[in-house]
Amino acid sequence: SYQKGWQSVDEYLKQTAIVNPHVTIIYTNPKAEQFIFPRAIEELPELPKEIKPHPYGVELGMLLKMLQWTESNTVKAFLQKEFSRVSAKGADEILENARVNPKAKPKKLAREEAEKLIKGIRETKLMMPPTDCISPIGEEALIKGLKKEINAEFYAACTRPPAVYRGNPFQIEAAIAYGGNQSTERAAMVMRFANKVPLLYQQGACAATESIAKTSWKGYGLQQSNGNLPQGPVTIVVHMASGWVPFTSEAKEALAHYPEIVKEVKLGLQEVGRKLSKYTLKKRRVGDELKKRSYIEKYIPHLAAALKDLLELSDGQEGIVEDELKRLLEKERGQVEDMEFDASKNKEYDEEFATIGKEEERAGDDA
Template sequence: MADRIVTAEELAQQLRAVSVAEFFEKNRHLLGYENPTKALITIVKEFVDNALDACEEARILPDVKVLVKEISPDRFRVRTEDNGPGIVEEKLALAFGKLLYGSKFHRLKMSRGTQGLGASGSVLYSQLTTGKPVRLVSSTGKDIHEIEVTIDVNKNEPRIVSHKQERNPNKWHGLKIEVETEGRYIEGRQSVLEYLRQTAMCNPYAKIVFEGPNGRVEFERAVKELPPLPKEIKPHPYGVEIGLLRRMLSTTSSKNLLGFLTSEFSRVGRGTALQICKLAKLEPNKKPYDVSHEETERLHKSMQMVKLIGPPTDCLSPLGEKLLEEGLRKETRAEFVVAVTRPPSVYRGNPFQIECALAFGGELTAEGSAQLFRFANKMPLLYHTSDCVTTESVVETDWRRYAFSQSSGQLPQGQLAILIHFASVWVPYTSEGKQAIANYPEIMKEMKLALQEAGRQLAIYVRQKHKMHERQLRKELFEKYIPELAESLEKLTDDKKEKLIAELEKIVKKSGVKSEEDGKTTGNDKESEKTGK
């Protein structure tokens, strides 16, 4: 069959807007649904992340319940429930039935979700695999609304299947989400349970109850205070990409460039704005939407050239050393925990802050490598461990200086757990799946500094413990040999055994260790004699 020539007109007929929902359907792997196991984790994660974000913004100590019920080996009912502020009725269907609909995309503020793609993506995935609608129950304290929603994949619009309204005499507020989805449930290093455990670790002010196929697990609240609420900030000129700048120019309500620069960016005052305009050879009162493509490039370049102080960092909400310590101690049952919160820093105009905590001993396993817990904006990262800057920073830190063994290019060995938290208004994930943080030199440097500081504090404890342990062993050893020496000496000199034992034990108690050290300086500890022929 000869090739048929396609005309431009025919091609044009095939051109049409691709709905985001349709795009998602074909690219589910980008969003964490590439296999049934991961899909189940992602669904739980999206719902729990939203619940925690909502509670924190409303300054409510989160109570989150998660249910995963097996309907058949590859089909599950997932239900989450929170005590957050709830969602008003008008927005309820939109929030879960329309992709890229969210409150967080257009702002620069530290939060878990950003794109409005997470929860609705989960709804879409379950709809695609089982055909069942999502059931939503919400109240803001007034009436309780229960709706069932499906997503119209072509139009990217919610379709309400049913709607019930009930009185709410107990003034319950919060949100319940229930979906039925394909998936696979496992337990282990990358599982729903592990995700919740780590979430509890990094959100010690939350209580999380999990009812899974293998029973109920409760993660208790360790502290009763929320970390301070992060503030929203405007972008810093150093962190703005040219594309974003162009978009901002076309959507701003400012009348002229001067106004645009001073009101849409942080750290830009009148003087700086005039300087930028001068460098870009642009009139300060030029209308923003009149700035041409070429002029935008000049403007962007000038914005990088002016001297500016860093962006404000009060937009960050680190956990703080106390919360981190509590969280890690609670979930690892370690005997010693130390946490370090670094001062805020900036990468590419984005403020960020690194925190780390080290746990040692206790119920941690002594075999093999240290455990590493990675978090970005309080969310656990379970996948792509080796591609993540957190892992690289741990590997590049010399743990032998802190009394742990380590082969080069590897995690340290021993009874050690390492937690690293990256908090920022913008987390530079290596991919859409949001599982690994990209390696920017500023981030790497801060992580290593945090690890070193915590390492130094831990080393003091570990060395002390080694010493105590050695001392104890030494004492036990001498105590075993004392009666033997006394007995031999009694035979040799007729001095009474009991008297000698008492005297020797006195020496052990008083200065056994000191004498030991004397011995080391005058004689060789390991005697060099060997058997001759």
């Protein structure tokens, strides 16, 4: 049956629109309600380039299939033709380490010889795969997408440099939306994506969630108990772009816990955390300064009145003295930036868009 809420089709499409801000989605649900998710940017993302698999990422089952599919007549030619970053010299080293005849026919290799090939690949130093096969969202586009959904007072995003796990290139992006009209009485809202596709299930089993929980958010101005998600008015986004995203199961609901991936996610979170920390510290300093000024300003009328009595000033002169004291306070202390949240400042916020799928209470995803 048709349902709304955190794990609904409505929410799935909304999150898809957030991380694909160049797309307009028009959706009519089973209740004949039509929703339009308008694009936030006009520029299309760069198209990723197709690459062949890298030897470091191949597993035995896939290698056996590739050996049967190939049109190459020798194992050496097979390694050079079917994989990226394998030169003639690299193929010779792999075969020497594997102790497999370079002229052997791929289709006739037994499972035992394929296992030797895998071992030879692991023992051979090869160039890392190219990274132009990845399609990240981009920091600016990610923030624009978030602004449609969340009317926050502060946004930050980062796109990490490409990295490699088991021969597979990947790129991590992280973003944060803080404050504004978000609830202060809940744990952080977590949005997870793989190749710009929302991951709505198995949040607790995901490497992204683990990385968020293991990041020390107290240093960035958020409340957090040990090993848990941070608390407060904050939404945290993690996106993994890769030609081969590792999931915990065939359902493709959570990112697998590879050390390289967990490390990159944490680095991305720390980068946006540092940006958040600068903002929260600045806001705290402004708040402290306003308290001091308010304390001083309370005494200005009393001081002006005292000067009136001492100098026998008129009422009009007393007002001039009071204004001059306020001007001197402003000059001495300097101007203070207005950091109060103004809900009308975010011109990209779409209230109708933000409420789609929220008719039901959002429940935590431990399934």
